[in-house]
Amino acid sequence: MKNIFEKSYRFSKTHIQLLCLLFLGGGIFLVQSSPILGEGYSRYVYPVIATFLTAISRFIPVSLYDLLIVLAVLCLAVVLVLVGLRRLSWKQALKGFCYTVAWLYVVFYWTWGMNYFRQDFYTRNNLPHVAVSDSVYYAFTRDYIEHYNRSVAFAERVDTAKLRRLTNDGYRHLGEQLKIFSPYWVAMPKPMLLSGIMAKMGIKGYIGAYFNEPLVSTCLLPHEYPFTYIHEVAHIMGISSEAEANLYAFLICTASDDAAVQASGYSALFGYVMSNARRILSENQYKELLAMVSLQAKSLYEKEYEHWRNLYSTVLGDVQEKLYDWFLKNNKVSSGTKNYSEVIGYLMSYRERFKS
Numbered sequence: 001m002k003n004i005f006e007k008s009y010r011f012s013k014t015h016i017q018l019l020c021l022l023f024l025g026g027g028i029f030l031v032q033s034s035p036i037l038g039e040g041y042s043r044y045v046y047p048v049i050a051t052f053l054t055a056i057s058r059f060i061p062v063s064l065y066d067l068l069i070v071l072a073v074l075c076l077a078v079v080l081v082l083v084g085l086r087r088l089s090w091k092q093a094l095k096g097f098c099y100t101v102a103w104l105y106v107v108f109y110w111t112w113g114m115n116y117f118r119q120d121f122y123t124r125n126n127l128p129h130v131a132v133s134d135s136v137y138y139a140f141t142r143d144y145i146e147h148y149n150r151s152v153a154f155a156e157r158v159d160t161a162k163l164r165r166l167t168n169d170g171y172r173h174l175g176e177q178l179k180i181f182s183p184y185w186v187a188m189p190k191p192m193l194l195s196g197i198m199a200k201m202g203i204k205g206y207i208g209a210y211f212n213e214p215l216v217s218t219c220l221l222p223h224e225y226p227f228t229y230i231h232e233v234a235h236i237m238g239i240s241s242e243a244e245a246n247l248y249a250f251l252i253c254t255a256s257d258d259a260a261v262q263a264s265g266y267s268a269l270f271g272y273v274m275s276n277a278r279r280i281l282s283e284n285q286y287k288e289l290l291a292m293v294s295l296q297a298k299s300l301y302e303k304e305y306e307h308w309r310n311l312y313s314t315v316l317g318d319v320q321e322k323l324y325d326w327f328l329k330n331n332k333v334s335s336g337t338k339n340y341s342e343v344i345g346y347l348m349s350y351r352e353r354f355k356s
Helices: 002-032 035-057 064-084 090-111 113-117 121-125 134-154 160-177 195-199 222-236 242-254 259-280 283-292 295-311 314-329 336-353
Strands: 205-208 213-216
Touching: 002 035, 002 090, 002 113, 035 090, 035 113, 064 090, 064 205, 064 213, 090 113, 121 242, 134 259, 134 283, 134 295, 160 222, 160 242, 205 222, 213 222, 222 242, 222 259, 222 295, 242 259, 242 336, 259 283, 259 295, 259 336
Parallel strands: none
Antiparallel strands: 205 213
């Protein structure tokens, strides 16, 4: 009789777990099929979830997300050892692995991932795609270089203590112009525990989705910190697009009265601006613009490039690039990792609407 009850309990427990996974998975599929539902999640559901998660994780100084990664790897190693010692069957191990992956999947999407399914930047903010002529882009790039040169010339060391207020005020201002909906609390950044490994893949920061943590690399150069932090906070606020997060970080940095923070913003997008200039403008125009860049500005950009090139591993970087490109494309980011560079198009549309 006891065995019958035990089997019945295990049977019902398994079915309840499966029903929960199917229900939550069905919700994800439903939201994925409709940008309107995705926008509803980002505006009304996610801010509540994010506020709850941040209320817990913001008091813990270390990255809970990175600890979860380490714990997952250790658990997998232990399971493989137990299977090798025949203390655990392959069937039990595989079943446990599948359930764990399934729960990580549904929890990821319900706590943050469904922000991928919201309306795109142009639709949500009712902004048009702007067709840019050669003369307009030349003038824009020249103005960009002048501001970049000036910010670098007067920049001193970044005062990180002021960044939180700058970020909150910046997003509050942008929220009056664009559709940005923030949780009640925005967490301070935490250092990535796996910065060395992530640097080999060119990763400067990411969101700890399960705990709503903005995580930044300890390998960052001082001038990179403001832009990277503000970029990651955009993800905390439900912005999944890398280009959109780049836009908000740039706008907030360059609106600052701190030259070092301004330099962080201008340096971050300098490569995208000049890459577009090379593609859009004539060779002579491009060379003219390149000659306008000050030695200090060039030195700062080249220093950053060399720093990350020395840390980068081609093998790990290529694998991460392909996996992330696949991940983005399967989450309705059709351009994949090229989404980062689309920030210039967003910036031109923003400038057209808010010329002041």
